[in-house]
Amino acid sequence: MPTPMAAPHPPEPVARIPIGLKLPLVAGMLVLAVALIMGFAAIVAVRQTLLSTSVGRQQQVAKLFAEVYGGAARIYTNQARTTADRPAVIRYASQPDPADRYQAIDALEFITGTAQDSQVIAVELLGSAGQQLLATGPFSAELARLHDAGAVPIPVHADSGALGPFRVIDGRVIYPVVARVGDGEPAARVVIWRRIAGTPETRRRVADLIGTSGTILSGNADGSVWADQARPVDGPSLADGVHDSVVTYHRAGIEGSLLGYPLAIPGTPWVLMVEFPRQTVLAPTAAFARDLTAIGLVGVALSLLVAWLLSGRLARPLRRLTAAAEVITRGGEPDRVLLRRSDELGVLGAAFDTMASGVRDSRQRLEEEVDARTTALNTTLTQLRDAQETLVRREKLATIGQLASSVGHELRNPLGVISNAAYYLELVVPDPQPVVVEYLGIIRKQVETSTKIINDLLDFSRVARADRHPLSLHSVVDAQLRELSVPPGITVEHDVPDTLPAVLADPVHVGQVMLNLVTNAVQAVGPAGGTVWLSATANGDGMARIEVRDSGPGVDPAMHDKIFEPLFTTKARGIGLGLAVSRSLVVANGGTLTSEPAECGGRFVLTLPMADRSP
Amino acid sequence: MSRRVLVVDDDVEMVRTLADILRLRGWSPDVAYSGEEAVAAEQQTEYDLVLMDIKMPGMDGVTAFRLIRAHNPAARVVLMTAHTEPEIVRAAVSEGAVRVMTKPVDLRSLLRLIE
Numbered sequence: 200m201p202t203p204m205a206a207p208h209p210p211e212p213v214a215r216i217p218i219g220l221k222l223p224l225v226a227g228m229l230v231l232a233v234a235l236i237m238g239f240a241a242i243v244a245v246r247q248t249l250l251s252t253s254v255g256r257q258q259q260v261a262k263l264f265a266e267v268y269g270g271a272a273r274i275y276t277n278q279a280r281t282t283a284d285r286p287a288v289i290r291y292a293s294q295p296d297p298a299d300r301y302q303a304i305d306a307l308e309f310i311t312g313t314a315q316d317s318q319v320i321a322v323e324l325l326g327s328a329g330q331q332l333l334a335t336g337p338f339s340a341e342l343a344r345l346h347d348a349g350a351v352p353i354p355v356h357a358d359s360g361a362l363g364p365f366r367v368i369d370g371r372v373i374y375p376v377v378a379r380v381g382d383g384e385p386a387a388r389v390v391i392w393r394r395i396a397g398t399p400e401t402r403r404r405v406a407d408l409i410g411t412s413g414t415i416l417s418g419n420a421d422g423s424v425w426a427d428q429a430r431p432v433d434g435p436s437l438a439d440g441v442h443d444s445v446v447t448y449h450r451a452g453i454e455g456s457l458l459g460y461p462l463a464i465p466g467t468p469w470v471l472m473v474e475f476p477r478q479t480v481l482a483p484t485a486a487f488a489r490d491l492t493a494i495g496l497v498g499v500a501l502s503l504l505v506a507w508l509l510s511g512r513l514a515r516p517l518r519r520l521t522a523a524a525e526v527i528t529r530g531g532e533p534d535r536v537l538l539r540r541s542d543e544l545g546v547l548g549a550a551f552d553t554m555a556s557g558v559r560d561s562r563q564r565l566e567e568e569v570d571a572r573t574t575a576l577n578t579t580l581t582q583l584r585d586a587q588e589t590l591v592r593r594e595k596l597a598t599i600g601q602l603a604s605s606v607g608h609e610l611r612n613p614l615g616v617i618s619n620a621a622y623y624l625e626l627v628v629p630d631p632q633p634v635v636v637e638y639l640g641i642i643r644k645q646v647e648t649s650t651k652i653i654n655d656l657l658d659f660s661r662v663a664r665a666d667r668h669p670l671s672l673h674s675v676v677d678a679q680l681r682e683l684s685v686p687p688g689i690t691v692e693h694d695v696p697d698t699l700p701a702v703l704a705d706p707v708h709v710g711q712v713m714l715n716l717v718t719n720a721v722q723a724v725g726p727a728g729g730t731v732w733l734s735a736t737a738n739g740d741g742m743a744r745i746e747v748r749d750s751g752p753g754v755d756p757a758m759h760d761k762i763f764e765p766l767f768t769t770k771a772r773g774i775g776l777g778l779a780v781s782r783s784l785v786v787a788n789g790g791t792l793t794s795e796p797a798e799c800g801g802r803f804v805l806t807l808p809m810a811d812r813s814p
Numbered sequence: 815m816s817r818r819v820l821v822v823d824d825d826v827e828m829v830r831t832l833a834d835i836l837r838l839r840g841w842s843p844d845v846a847y848s849g850e851e852a853v854a855a856e857q858q859t860e861y862d863l864v865l866m867d868i869k870m871p872g873m874d875g876v877t878a879f880r881l882i883r884a885h886n887p888a889a890r891v892v893l894m895t896a897h898t899e900p901e902i903v904r905a906a907v908s909e910g911a912v913r914v915m916t917k918p919v920d921l922r923s924l925l926r927l928i929e
Contacts, residue, residue: 608869611896612825615918619831622921626838650918666900 218517222510223503230502234495238488245487250458253480254445257460257473260409265471268417268464275376275393276360276466278310282322283378283389285309292324292380292387295332304335307389320373321392325351327385338392344368351375351390352468357382362467365395365417365424372426397428412479416472420463425472434472437461441470447477454478516544520551532559596765600660607653607660614653618646655776658711658784659765665705665787669810672735672743673697675706679714688728689721695735695745701810702743708784709807712792715781716747716803722770723751723801738806742790745805753801759794816842818859822852822866822875823894832865832919839925849873853881860886863928868895868902868914876906883910892928894919 216224282288290296291303307322321336334342348366354377355361363375372395380387395417405415405428418425418434420441425434435448441461449456458480461472516538523533533555538548621642628635676695685691702709720731729750738744754762761767763782768775778792785792790807819841823829826847833843844859846852850873852866864882868875875893882889893906893914903914913927 608896611917612828615894615896616825616827616831618918619828619835619921623831623835623838626835646918664900 217514219507219510219514222513223506226506227499227503230499231495234498238491238495241491242484242488246481246484249480249483250445253458253475254460256409257445257458257475258443258462260413260415261460261462261471261473263408264405264415264473265462265464268469268471269466272362272464272467272469275391276362276378279360279376279378279389279391280358282307282310282391283380288324288389289381292326292332293383295326300333303333307333307335310391318393318396319391320371320394321345323390323392324380325388325390327383327387329385332387336392338373341368342392345373345375345392351388352377353386353388354379357386362469364419364468365426367424367431370430371395372424372431395426395429402428409473409475412476414474416459416474417464417469418461418472420468420470422461422470435459435461437470513544516540516548520548523551523555527555527558530562592765596659599765603656604660607657610649610653614646614649617642621646655780658780659776665708665784665789667703667705667788669701670704670706670709671697671701672699672709672745672807675709676713676733676735679710679717683714683717683721685721686726688726689724689731690729691717691721691731691733693733695733699735699743700737702807703810704788704790704807705784708788712781712784712805713745713747715777716805719777720747720749720751720801720803723749725751729800737809741809742806743809745807747801747803747805748797749800751800753797753799754794756796759796762794763792816840817862819843819863819865820846820852820855820859820861822846822849822864822870822878824848824867824870828867835921836865839929849875849878849881852878853885856882856885856889862890864889864891865924866891866893868893868906869897876902879906879911880909892924 285306287299287302287306291299303324307324310319310322319336320338321334321342323334323336323339323342324332326332331342338345345366345368348368349364352361352363352375357379360376360378363377365372365374367373373392374395376391376393378389380389405413409415414427416425416427416432416434418437420437422435422437425432433448433450435446437446441463445458445460447456447458453476455476455478457474458477459472459474461470463469464471516536519536519538523536526533535552535555536548538545540548621639625631625639631639673695674697676693680691680693683691717731717733724731731750732748733745734748735743735745758769762769763778764775765779766775767779782792785805785807788807790805792803792805795802795804817840819836821829821832821836821843822845823832824847829845829847833845836843841863844855844861846855847870849866849870852864853873855861856864864879866875866878875895879891879893882891887910890912891910892912894917895902895914896917906914915924
């Protein structure tokens with residue numbers, strides 16, 4: 200598994216609010232907003248409906264009571280008319296004779312006396328100049344104050360009456376009912392002063408009609424005085440006149456505003472007003488708002504639930520896609536996402552699966568490619584390393600060669616001198632002691648060994664150029680064996696027939712190689728003694744095959760090739776060039792030299808081309 | 815009358831040992847330490863044998879050999895060399911050198927050859 204590339208960090212999930220929560224939140228807020236707006240609109244509509252309903256009711260009640268009040272006003276006017284028509288009154292008005300005074304007062308008290316009308320507080324007779332002729336009733340002493348509070352109207356026609364506006368005296372609301380006396384002009388008048396005093400009966404009827412929270416007010420047309428069934432109260436100014444609409448006003452001691460519907464009472468200078476506290480009118484709104492809030496909350500909760508479920512359906516596949524994408528990023532192979540949906544998410548899932556499979560395929564191709572390239576690279580590397588090793592070896596060998604050549608040549612001179620000196624001593628010492636002979640022999644032998652080493656070095660450093668001639672192996676081996684001094688205990692046996700066809704080789708090279716191989720074999724057998732065998736055969740493929748075997752310990756199987764490398768040696772002495780030189784000489788003569796496994800001991804095989812290679 | 819030999823080498827001890835051995839063997843050795851000296855000596859004296867190193871400072875042995883042969887075409891010259899370059903050996907032998915011997919010179923074979 201190749202290490203995945205240092206993947207750029209996948210973007211951290213920045214969604215502080217996951218989609219599964221965000222959607223319900225948004226939906227919930229939207230539903231809440233809609234519910235709020237609609238609730239507000241509904242409440243406004245309800246209030247307006249309540250207000251207009253209230254106005255309608257006030258209107259109806261106002262008309263009803265205006266008729267009642269109008270009817271009462273006509274009755275009171277008729278009472279005044281009847282009183283004014285009494286002969287004693289007419290007489291006293293035209294001629295106020297003190298003798299007639301009591302008769303006139305009786306006449307004035309006729310209505311009040313018979314009607315037992317507690318609303319009448321005074322009756323007076325005014326002269327044509329407006330001066331008071333007679334006055335009677337419990338309030339007659341206070342009549343000057345009543346006149347001061349406003350003019351008493353003069354009825355237009357002799358047979359008609361008139362009503363005056365309300366005025367307030369000592370917490371009571373009082374009004375005059377006027378009728379003309381006689382035909383004189385200016386006319387004398389009978390004024391009956393009445394006060395407003397609602398009976399429990401009228402209050403009950405009002406309550407039946409409009410409830411206890413409603414009130415019926417009456418007042419002057421300009422709104423200057425207002426009264427409920429008994430007492431004066433604060434009310435709105437009607438200076439702009441009475442229109443078919445509700446007026447809103449406040450009254451000390453009552454919280455909130457009041458809604459009043461004023462209506463002129465026909466045939467009087469008065470208006471009637473049906474009044475409700477605004478709070479009462481709008482009271483159902485609060486209940487409606489409570490209901491609406493409860494419904495809204497339930498709606499929001501339901502919409503949250505639905506949105507949560509929906510967003511779950513939306514978020515789950517997204518989470519699966521995200522997880523799969525992360526698996527791909529980490530270099531893994533995700534399971535197929537397989538969203539079984541027919542909407543856009545399903546399409547996205549299918550596209551993702553296709554992409555994942557594409558990524559998997561291309562990653563596999565990439566890995567294969569990388570493997571192939573790696574193998575090729577390794578092969579090239581190995582070749583390069585081999586080539587480099589060869590180069591280094593060659594370079595090393597070339598350097599060694601140069602050094603060896605120069606050192607070798609320089610050593611040959613001193614060796615020559617030593618050799619000469621020893622030889623001179625051999626010549627000049629007469630009858631030498633055996634030990635002197637032995638030591639001179641040691642010197643000679645060591646010089647020979649040194650010479651051999653130097654020769655090997657020089658041979659190795661020199662490019663071997665074979666001067667090849669047809670050559671009898673038999674004679675070459677014979678010559679070399681003659682030169683070889685074999686230590687006692689070692690037998691060298693050879694089977695190189697002189698009938699063997701000639702090989703094509705440089706005699707010096709072949710001699711050197713044979714000497715080297717046999718010397719090695721003798722050294723391998725060692726002082727313990729043993730045998731060295733030499734044999735040669737024609738190979739049949741145009742090559743002669745020479746084998747040099749020995750009864751020594753043999754060559755480690757792992758070393759068969761290694762021993763031919765320059766500077767490799769298993770001997771305590773020697774620089775490890777013998778076999779390397781031998782092989783290069785043999786190769787230069789078109790042959791081969793190998794070390795081969797044997798049943799016992801060492802076995803070196805040398806091949807050389809035959810001089811006559813025609814079969 | 816002993817046979818006259820000229821031993822030429824730039825190595826004084828080489829010259830000394832060779833001359834002593836040859837004297838023991840009945841030769842009458844002269845010595846020279848360079849090619850120039852050898853050529854000059856040969857002009858003076860007729861030698862039965864010139865034993866001369868090839869590699870010497872100044873005139874080398876092969877040049878000296880050629881000059882000696884030019885002066886006396888019958889001169890017998892044995893060349894000695896620490897080198898074994900076959901070209902030099904072949905060239906010298908083809909021009910009439912008796913033998914080119916590789917150092918250290920095997921005295922037994924040298925004596926066999928010259929005696």
